[in-house]
Amino acid sequence: MTTGRWTLLGVVAVGVAAVVGWSLGFPGRGHRVDLAAEPAAGTRIESAPLCPWRNPAPDLAEFFPGADESRPELLILSGLRPELARRLGHTPSSDDNAVHVQRIHASGRPVGLVVVRRVKGESGAVEFVLALETNGVVRGLRYQRMREPAETEAFLVSAAWRSAFAGKGVHDAFVPGRDLPDPPAPARVSALAVADGVRELLVLLDVAAGPGAIRRPLAPASNPAHPHP
Amino acid sequence: MLRFACRNLFRRPIRLLLAGSGIAVSVAVWIVLSAFGDGYRQALGGELQRAGMQMMLVPLGCPYDAAARVLQGRSLDISLPADAVDAVRADPDVAVAAPLLMAAMPRPSEGRTDLWVGLDRSALALKPWWRARRGRDWFDATNGVILGAETAAIELREPGDALHCPGIGATFRVEGVLERGGTADDALFFIPLATAQRTFHQEGRVTAVAIRLRDPARIREVAARLQRIPGAQVVTMTEMMGTFLNLVGTVRTLMLALAVVAMSTGVLGIFNTLLAAVVERTRELCLLRALGASRGQVFGLMTLEAAMLGAGGATAGVLLAFAVGHLVESLVKSYVPLPPAGSLVQIGPGLVARTLVLAALAGWVAALYPAWRASRLPPALPSGTP
Numbered sequence: 107m108t109t110g111r112w113t114l115l116g117v118v119a120v121g122v123a124a125v126v127g128w129s130l131g132f133p134g135r136g137h138r139v140d141l142a143a144e145p146a147a148g149t150r151i152e153s154a155p156l157c158p159w160r161n162p163a164p165d166l167a168e169f170f171p172g173a174d175e176s177r178p179e180l181l182i183l184s185g186l187r188p189e190l191a192r193r194l195g196h197t198p199s200s201d202d203n204a205v206h207v208q209r210i211h212a213s214g215r216p217v218g219l220v221v222v223r224r225v226k227g228e229s230g231a232v233e234f235v236l237a238l239e240t241n242g243v244v245r246g247l248r249y250q251r252m253r254e255p256a257e258t259e260a261f262l263v264s265a266a267w268r269s270a271f272a273g274k275g276v277h278d279a280f281v282p283g284r285d286l287p288d289p290p291a292p293a294r295v296s297a298l299a300v301a302d303g304v305r306e307l308l309v310l311l312d313v314a315a316g317p318g319a320i321r322r323p324l325a326p327a328s329n330p331a332h333p334h335p
Numbered sequence: 336m337l338r339f340a341c342r343n344l345f346r347r348p349i350r351l352l353l354a355g356s357g358i359a360v361s362v363a364v365w366i367v368l369s370a371f372g373d374g375y376r377q378a379l380g381g382e383l384q385r386a387g388m389q390m391m392l393v394p395l396g397c398p399y400d401a402a403a404r405v406l407q408g409r410s411l412d413i414s415l416p417a418d419a420v421d422a423v424r425a426d427p428d429v430a431v432a433a434p435l436l437m438a439a440m441p442r443p444s445e446g447r448t449d450l451w452v453g454l455d456r457s458a459l460a461l462k463p464w465w466r467a468r469r470g471r472d473w474f475d476a477t478n479g480v481i482l483g484a485e486t487a488a489i490e491l492r493e494p495g496d497a498l499h500c501p502g503i504g505a506t507f508r509v510e511g512v513l514e515r516g517g518t519a520d521d522a523l524f525f526i527p528l529a530t531a532q533r534t535f536h537q538e539g540r541v542t543a544v545a546i547r548l549r550d551p552a553r554i555r556e557v558a559a560r561l562q563r564i565p566g567a568q569v570v571t572m573t574e575m576m577g578t579f580l581n582l583v584g585t586v587r588t589l590m591l592a593l594a595v596v597a598m599s600t601g602v603l604g605i606f607n608t609l610l611a612a613v614v615e616r617t618r619e620l621c622l623l624r625a626l627g628a629s630r631g632q633v634f635g636l637m638t639l640e641a642a643m644l645g646a647g648g649a650t651a652g653v654l655l656a657f658a659v660g661h662l663v664e665s666l667v668k669s670y671v672p673l674p675p676a677g678s679l680v681q682i683g684p685g686l687v688a689r690t691l692v693l694a695a696l697a698g699w700v701a702a703l704y705p706a707w708r709a710s711r712l713p714p715a716l717p718s719g720t721p
Binding site for chain 1 (some may be wrong): 442445446447485488489490491492497498499500501504506
């Protein structure tokens, strides 16, 4: 090769090396951290994270033994807030604007639906799973999480309390001591919260079945899963 | 000339597609890996800054594992005696020594683990972001609990509410809810140190001591002194970050090597495509020369084709990187130590520009020899040339 070609080759090689080095970020990209610096301000997030359906398999096994598919769906109720307020008896919370439901199918045939709810118990949140028939009547209730003291927990998970919800619909009453078993005094707040939560879910689903609600099927993967601390 | 080059490229669409795909894949890998490395470094630095300390005293064992667990609010199986705190506080270079006791309360039936942290007032000096969004920002009662923002949201707790810990059968009163800080602290339950020691049966013990120095420049001398505390070892945040970045850097280097191989394959693809084009189009190129095209024009035509091929492939690669970036992030994140919260793949305009320039240059380099060969063709072929 002639000197001119060697020069050209050298220029090209240097250029390539420079661009590759620049692309890889050399020099001056060390990882020093200023530990004395003030941290950035945090982000304000007020709303509670969505309550996920944490453990579908045992819930389906108990309530829908032959089920082979659950189809998630979002019911958007934000356009029905006046009716929701009237039916619930209070201003709807942000959680009431939309309800995630799982439509349960067995061999392609709808057999019921599952909804989850987080309510404020006496000593922490109580998360429950409500299974419903296709006509909106309660089939059963299971708990996902709670942090109640032993006596309260024993009452809430008792068969007498849980089975009392079965067969109830949106037009039934949910008063502990009258329509439901009477809870012991320490469990009263949490039991009331669960009863109210069930009633409110039934109201939300009843409103969603009427005109004005938006039904949006979701991809199965969009079933929200949220890690708990 | 642009239209002519374009028409030449599209003569063999399958070959064009294969060569462009090679470039696109290599560019996408390059961008995602570079973006992940930058994002990880920034996020880890941010987390360590918010930790508010320069070093940590932990029980003997793997110091980095211990420090990582403490930073993430996870408990350690072993602990330090409380007099280790006194020894640290006695050091003249230590500005703040904050003892921490951490306890994990698993609830396997519910698939969760509650993380409780006992701390005393000295911890406030290390957490300048510690502000109550609601209620008090410090404990008024021994059974008080202050909740991270995420914990309070999930447990639906407000100041004044009760909060029960089923594992130990203790009930606390919520005194405050912290502002969200974007760290692991958001998901913790904070209680007074003495209460934690009593509740979790760790009287006189602490999990770790977080340390801030009066003069960070003296970190080595202080670390050497504190290292002499029996049963304890010191890990500095800089060492910790360096260790994690080295681990990530090793993985990144290996993967970048793969990206270089992919890029080289792409370059060879362009080289092969153009060389084949020169051989196929020998008669046409000779005719061009016979019609008056100079060697420089033929050379320019071939390099223009290569540049278009490289630019097209690189653009597709950038789009691919945006499409699969978060997928790759979730995959890589599960293998890296101390994954910081938030997105770690940050594809910025600078990175995209650098990669596009690199891809264009690679395409140009690959085109040099075929273009030179094309430019050397004579204006007329010798008789008998097929």
